[in-house]
Amino acid sequence: MKFDDKVPIYYQIKTYLYYDVLTGKLKPGAKLPAVRQLAVDLTVNVNTVQRALTEMIAEKTIISQRGKGNFVTEDQDKLAQLKEQLVMSQLAHVYDQLHRLNLSDSEIVASLQRYIDQKGAPQDVERISD
Amino acid sequence: MKFDDKVPIYYQIKTYLYYDVLTGKLKPGAKLPAVRQLAVDLTVNVNTVQRALTEMIAEKTIISQRGKGNFVTEDQDKLAQLKEQLVMSQLAHVYDQLHRLNLSDSEIVASLQRYIDQKGAPQDVERISD
DNA sequence: TATAGTGTAATAGTTAAATAGAACACTAGG
DNA sequence: CCTAGTGTTCTATTTAACTATTACACTATA
Numbered sequence: 001m002k003f004d005d006k007v008p009i010y011y012q013i014k015t016y017l018y019y020d021v022l023t024g025k026l027k028p029g030a031k032l033p034a035v036r037q038l039a040v041d042l043t044v045n046v047n048t049v050q051r052a053l054t055e056m057i058a059e060k061t062i063i064s065q066r067g068k069g070n071f072v073t074e075d076q077d078k079l080a081q082l083k084e085q086l087v088m089s090q091l092a093h094v095y096d097q098l099h100r101l102n103l104s105d106s107e108i109v110a111s112l113q114r115y116i117d118q119k120g121a122p123q124d125v126e127r128i129s130d
Numbered sequence: 131m132k133f134d135d136k137v138p139i140y141y142q143i144k145t146y147l148y149y150d151v152l153t154g155k156l157k158p159g160a161k162l163p164a165v166r167q168l169a170v171d172l173t174v175n176v177n178t179v180q181r182a183l184t185e186m187i188a189e190k191t192i193i194s195q196r197g198k199g200n201f202v203t204e205d206q207d208k209l210a211q212l213k214e215q216l217v218m219s220q221l222a223h224v225y226d227q228l229h230r231l232n233l234s235d236s237e238i239v240a241s242l243q244r245y246i247d248q249k250g251a252p253q254d255v256e257r258i259s260d
Numbered sequence: 261t262a263t264a265g266t267g268t269a270a271t272a273g274t275t276a277a278a279t280a281g282a283a284c285a286c287t288a289g290g
Numbered sequence: 291c292c293t294a295g296t297g298t299t300c301t302a303t304t305t306a307a308c309t310a311t312t313a314c315a316c317t318a319t320a
Contacts, residue, residue, distance in 0.1 A: 024232075047280090051277090069295090095246065098220060100149050100153065108242070112242055115222070139307075140307080180267080198317060
């Protein structure tokens with residue numbers, strides 16, 4: 001996995017797992033890969049995986065059972081709440097950043113709409129073959 | 131100044147200065163505060179300020195003149211281009227993150243619009259993502 | 261030419277993140 | 291009971307970021 005060297009790896013692993021949980025790739029009650037396996041998959045040390053998990057366990061997003069494995073919480077309300085928080089924090093962040101750049105509320109929405117509209121449209125990349 | 135302990139301080143200073151430059155708080159050709167003054171203002175070490183500046187100088191966003199001071203570039207095209215890049219990277223980032231959470235294009239725009247509309251009532255959401 | 265104000269560089273020490281490796285604690289199944 | 295698979299903890303080491311401090315290089319000006 002590719003990591004951003006500006007953010008601690010354990011923190012990026014936490015984010016990575018959040019997305020797996022919140023998108024249902026890991027469903028409520030599902031067993032996570034073993035910590036040693038995750039460490040191999042992510043090409044990091046077991047302790048780094050454990051550090052990420054320890055925080056998620058403290059938050060009760062992950063339920064740890066010694067000798068058995070780590071499991072996604074079955075509390076669906078909690079998961080829905082987490083997803084809402086995540087969406088909101090993303091929106092708040094982008095809003096703040098663009099607002100700081102002096103874009104008005106309507107310009108912010110318009111620029112996002114424009115980005116989405118043009119996203120699929122052909123960029124000016126060089127065409128190599130058909 | 132408040133710093134996010136998940137990101138290197140020198141990098142946050144760089145971002146901070148970018149915003150000052152791109153919003154015109156520091157106009158093209160303007161002299162920046164002295165490095166020692168910036169260090170005091172931001173309550174960090176001079177070397178940390180210098181590290182941020184060194185990168186911006188390498189990019190020619192800041193022009194350094196030994197004995198005189200650091201100055202914002204007068205190349206307005208460059209500044210406009212930087213601002214466009216910054217806006218686009220913000221939009222791309224939030225789009226990708228929300229898309230990963232299985233929100234459709236229209237849901238993404240709608241959620242932003244909803245956030246702006248309801249912005250008056252502050253939530254205290256914990257920042258989860260990078 | 262002396263001095264204050266500026267950027268720049270170098271050294272040394274502290275801390276947090278990450279690694280490697282080992283050991284310990286518990287569970288399930290043969 | 292033994293063993294393989296699991297989570298958990300600990301020690302030691304390395305590296306990057308940050309700090310403190312000092313010194314050097316250059317500019318303007320009194």
